[in-house]
Amino acid sequence: MNRAVSEAAPGRAELPGDAELPSSAALPDQLPSHLADAVSDESHLRRFLHGLPGVDPVGVEGRAAALATRSIKKASKLAAIDLAISMVDLTTLEGADTPGKVRSLAAKARRPDPDVPETPMVAAVCVYPDMVGTAVPALAGTGIGIASVATAFPSGRSSLAVKLADTRYAIEAGATEVDMVIDRGAFLAGNYGLVFDQIAAVRAECDRLGSGTRLKVILETGELATYDNVRRASWLALLAGGDFIKTSTGKISPAATLPVTHVMLQAVHDWHVQTGELRAVKPAGGIRNTKDAIRYLVAVHEVAGPQWLDPFLFRFGASSLLNDLVMQRRAQTQGHYSGPDYVTVD
Amino acid sequence: MAKKTSGFEWEYAPAPESAAIGKLKERYLPFIGGKFVEGNGEEIKTINPATEQPLAVVSTVSTDDVDTAVTAARTAYDTVWSKMPGSERGKYLFRIARGIAERARELAVVETLDNGKPIKESRDVDVPTASAHFFYHAGWADKLQHAGFGPDPKPLGVAGQVIPWNFPLLMAAWKIAPALAAGNTVVIKSAETTPLSILVLAEIIADAGVPPGVVNILTGAGDIGKALVNHPGIDKVAFTGSTDVGRQIQSSLAGTGRKVTLELGGKAANIVFDDAPIDQAVEGIVNGIFFNQGHVCCAGSRLLVQESVAEEVLEKLRTRIGTLRIGDPMDKNTDVGAINSGEQLSKIRELTAVGDAEGAQRWTSPCPVPDRGFFFPPTIFSGVSQAMRIAREEIFGPVLSVLTFRTPDEAVAKANNTPYGLSAGVWTEKGSRILGMAQSLRAGVVWANTFNRFDPTAAFGGYKESGFGREGGRSGLGAYLDTDDVAEGF
Numbered sequence: 108m109n110r111a112v113s114e115a116a117p118g119r120a121e122l123p124g125d126a127e128l129p130s131s132a133a134l135p136d137q138l139p140s141h142l143a144d145a146v147s148d149e150s151h152l153r154r155f156l157h158g159l160p161g162v163d164p165v166g167v168e169g170r171a172a173a174l175a176t177r178s179i180k181k182a183s184k185l186a187a188i189d190l191a192i193s194m195v196d197l198t199t200l201e202g203a204d205t206p207g208k209v210r211s212l213a214a215k216a217r218r219p220d221p222d223v224p225e226t227p228m229v230a231a232v233c234v235y236p237d238m239v240g241t242a243v244p245a246l247a248g249t250g251i252g253i254a255s256v257a258t259a260f261p262s263g264r265s266s267l268a269v270k271l272a273d274t275r276y277a278i279e280a281g282a283t284e285v286d287m288v289i290d291r292g293a294f295l296a297g298n299y300g301l302v303f304d305q306i307a308a309v310r311a312e313c314d315r316l317g318s319g320t321r322l323k324v325i326l327e328t329g330e331l332a333t334y335d336n337v338r339r340a341s342w343l344a345l346l347a348g349g350d351f352i353k354t355s356t357g358k359i360s361p362a363a364t365l366p367v368t369h370v371m372l373q374a375v376h377d378w379h380v381q382t383g384e385l386r387a388v389k390p391a392g393g394i395r396n397t398k399d400a401i402r403y404l405v406a407v408h409e410v411a412g413p414q415w416l417d418p419f420l421f422r423f424g425a426s427s428l429l430n431d432l433v434m435q436r437r438a439q440t441q442g443h444y445s446g447p448d449y450v451t452v453d
Numbered sequence: 454m455a456k457k458t459s460g461f462e463w464e465y466a467p468a469p470e471s472a473a474i475g476k477l478k479e480r481y482l483p484f485i486g487g488k489f490v491e492g493n494g495e496e497i498k499t500i501n502p503a504t505e506q507p508l509a510v511v512s513t514v515s516t517d518d519v520d521t522a523v524t525a526a527r528t529a530y531d532t533v534w535s536k537m538p539g540s541e542r543g544k545y546l547f548r549i550a551r552g553i554a555e556r557a558r559e560l561a562v563v564e565t566l567d568n569g570k571p572i573k574e575s576r577d578v579d580v581p582t583a584s585a586h587f588f589y590h591a592g593w594a595d596k597l598q599h600a601g602f603g604p605d606p607k608p609l610g611v612a613g614q615v616i617p618w619n620f621p622l623l624m625a626a627w628k629i630a631p632a633l634a635a636g637n638t639v640v641i642k643s644a645e646t647t648p649l650s651i652l653v654l655a656e657i658i659a660d661a662g663v664p665p666g667v668v669n670i671l672t673g674a675g676d677i678g679k680a681l682v683n684h685p686g687i688d689k690v691a692f693t694g695s696t697d698v699g700r701q702i703q704s705s706l707a708g709t710g711r712k713v714t715l716e717l718g719g720k721a722a723n724i725v726f727d728d729a730p731i732d733q734a735v736e737g738i739v740n741g742i743f744f745n746q747g748h749v750c751c752a753g754s755r756l757l758v759q760e761s762v763a764e765e766v767l768e769k770l771r772t773r774i775g776t777l778r779i780g781d782p783m784d785k786n787t788d789v790g791a792i793n794s795g796e797q798l799s800k801i802r803e804l805t806a807v808g809d810a811e812g813a814q815r816w817t818s819p820c821p822v823p824d825r826g827f828f829f830p831p832t833i834f835s836g837v838s839q840a841m842r843i844a845r846e847e848i849f850g851p852v853l854s855v856l857t858f859r860t861p862d863e864a865v866a867k868a869n870n871t872p873y874g875l876s877a878g879v880w881t882e883k884g885s886r887i888l889g890m891a892q893s894l895r896a897g898v899v900w901a902n903t904f905n906r907f908d909p910t911a912a913f914g915g916y917k918e919s920g921f922g923r924e925g926g927r928s929g930l931g932a933y934l935d936t937d938d939v940a941e942g943f
Contacts, residue, residue, distance in 0.1 A: 163733035166733025186463060190463075409776045417461060
């Protein structure tokens with residue numbers, strides 16, 4: 108792993124004692140010894156990731172399908188809808204994004220259903236770095252997070268310097284959350300140290316520039332292809348200091364799927380068992396309706412655990428999902444369905 | 454990352470399936486000679502094990518009625534069914550398969566009310582698999598000459614069949630479908646505590662226009678089963694149930710030359726190696742022993758886990774079992790339903806008390822248990838040794854015995870060290886180990902990285918005291934044809 112990276116990341120106390128530790132800036136305060144060993148050098152990291160138990164695809168898909176048959180009705184459905192709304196990272200990531208589009212998205216984030224003001228606000232809006240400056244005044248004083256993709260999103264194919272500059276640009280413009288992408292090429296080539304160092308470097312940049320900037324690490328599971336890879340990438344991102352592990356950019360198909368999210372929820376559950384820390388998960392892309400969202404919440408509830416039912420620890424990266432949630436919320440509270448023309452298009 | 458969260462509590466609201474969908478009648482009659490007729494035995498009341506409330510009155514048969522049914526089956530065999538071309542028999546089977554699918558929701562409700570299993574299992578497993586068995590065997594009916602049993606394999610005649618209470622509809626399908634496809638006629642007796650779903654199946658069979666006498670369905674207790682399997686008019690006996698009764702059947706039929714297949718008890722080992730996909734293995738362990746409240750002859754009731762991962766697996770297992778929802782079987786979110794009868798519940802209590810007395814450590818799921826009805830919470834015994842009764846006897850309930858091993862040889866030795874040999878599970882990501890274990894395990898079914906999978910195309914059956922003969926697949930078909938192939942069981 109790259110010593111230069113950790114030296115380029117001032118602002119955090121170095122771990123005492125071990126001069127061999129690279130990227131120490133990224134390490135959580137106290138990792139249990141077996142996890143601290145795992146990040147001591149590249150060969151340890153590789154051994155650790157390859158020593159994780161495999162994931163049986165038939166089994167995990169079967170479990171995901173079985174949990175998807177849970178029947179959530181009445182009060183539990185309304186509670187789920189409100190929770191899901193409060194977990195949405197309302198997203199626009201288009202080349203055609205304009206300040207006007209972002210302002211209307213921000214308005215929607217503040218009041219998802221203008222006719223029903225008690226509808227909860229969303230968790231965050233998610234935009235490209237150059238749109239952060241537009242979003243900040245539009246959301247001032249609401250508590251809604253401003254997430255920005257960064258690090259040469261969506262492909263991640265650029266130099267570390269560019270990725271760090273991208274991160275800096277977003278944070279300096281006012282982003283409170285950074286959604287970075289990992290270098291999938293490096294991961295698939297087995298170059299785990301490089302992936303680790305880049306996450307750690309972005310983590311360090313977040314910590315240097317803003318207090319409490321939360322880092323979401325996008326694994327782009329559609330390109331990792333196997334559940335074994337998803338599990339390894341999840342642990343890699345957790346070890347490197349990601350606050351969130353996030354499935355997808357939304358630019359690759361398949362984006363988020365239930366079984367992939369199961370694997371990632373299991374990872375944060377296991378991370379909590381081993382370290383006592385609560386880390387978060389964000390499926391993104393492809394979750395379009397309330398039924399799907401509730402299936403994800405059931406998975407959060409039963410795979411990770413009830414304490415993950417919180418916008419701090421689980422998010423949906425979505426755009427059209429919010430309207431369906433709003434429509435279903437009205438159906439639950441008013442006893443009948445309205446229609447798509449009764450909610451705002453953006 | 455230290456921020457603590459809101460403590461949101463999410464209770465799933467009850468989501469009960471409507472009992473009205475089951476269209477339960479006040480009174481059910483046995484089905485003999487194509488008609489629903491009053492039996493000459495005593496009436497029984499069948500109850501809902503989840504509430505202990507009566508569901509319906511069922512007329513049971515006498516031994517004279519057994520005679521009548523066997524005669525009806527013989528007549529149907531001689532005059533209609535054995536002479537009918539296979540392609541025509543197949544049409545009836547297809548019709549029954551479709552009839553089950555069309556009345557799937559009703560059948561699922563009836564099964565859950567009468568048996569106590571969760572509606573999600575009767576809906577997603579029992580009923581669709583029952584239908585699949587008829588579909589699968591319908592396809593065989595006109596292809597018997599291509600099944601590898603010679604150029605023109607013949608049916609055996611009248612089959613006498615006795616089925617258990619754990620999968621009332623599915624076991625009926627396992628028994629009836631291959632028998633009819635091969636050209637036999639059937640007299641089948643349902644279990645005493647679960648007669649309803651098979652009598653709905655009788656309506657489907659009648660609606661399909663199956664000629665009278667081809668399928669006869671009897672109700673009653675063990676004495677009727679005994680009269681049926683010993684009836685001189687029977688050419689073939691198929692029994693699924695306890696090893697004790699299986700033994701009696703075998704000794705009473707010895708020397709009669711009658712073909713027998715027995716599918717009896719089990720004490721399956723679910724073997725988890727340290728290179729297993731641990732999270733899915735945990736799922737498989739849960740599915741292996743808590744599916745259908747553990748009322749499964751092939752249940753993975755002995756967990757053999759490699760010592761190096763035993764603690765990790767057990768911790769994950771306890772966490773997972775803690776999420777199982779036990780309660781009203783009609784609720785779509787219930788994972789573990791009711792024990793089928795008070796008698797079975799006492800047996801489970803008795804054997805678990807023995808586990809305590811023998812020094813095993815009991816762990817019980819913290820999930821709340823309903824105060825009415827027959828329920829037993831998911832239970833794990835750890836620190837179990839081969840010598841304990843809970844490691845040797847079939848408990849037939851939601852109780853898992855955990856043993857450990859150090860090497861593959863030890864795993865095989867412990868897994869095989871049982872009078873039973875119905876099924877086993879192997880969890881490892883190493884393909885060669887799966888194949889090696891499958892060869893070494895003395896069990897009729899070996900699942901690799903899964904458990905409790907049932908498919909009509911796959912042969913199912915046991916070794917040793919788990920019985921002999923196979924059901925399902927080509928070999929299951931052979932059990933209803935006049936061929937020596939059956940004796941080998943493959």
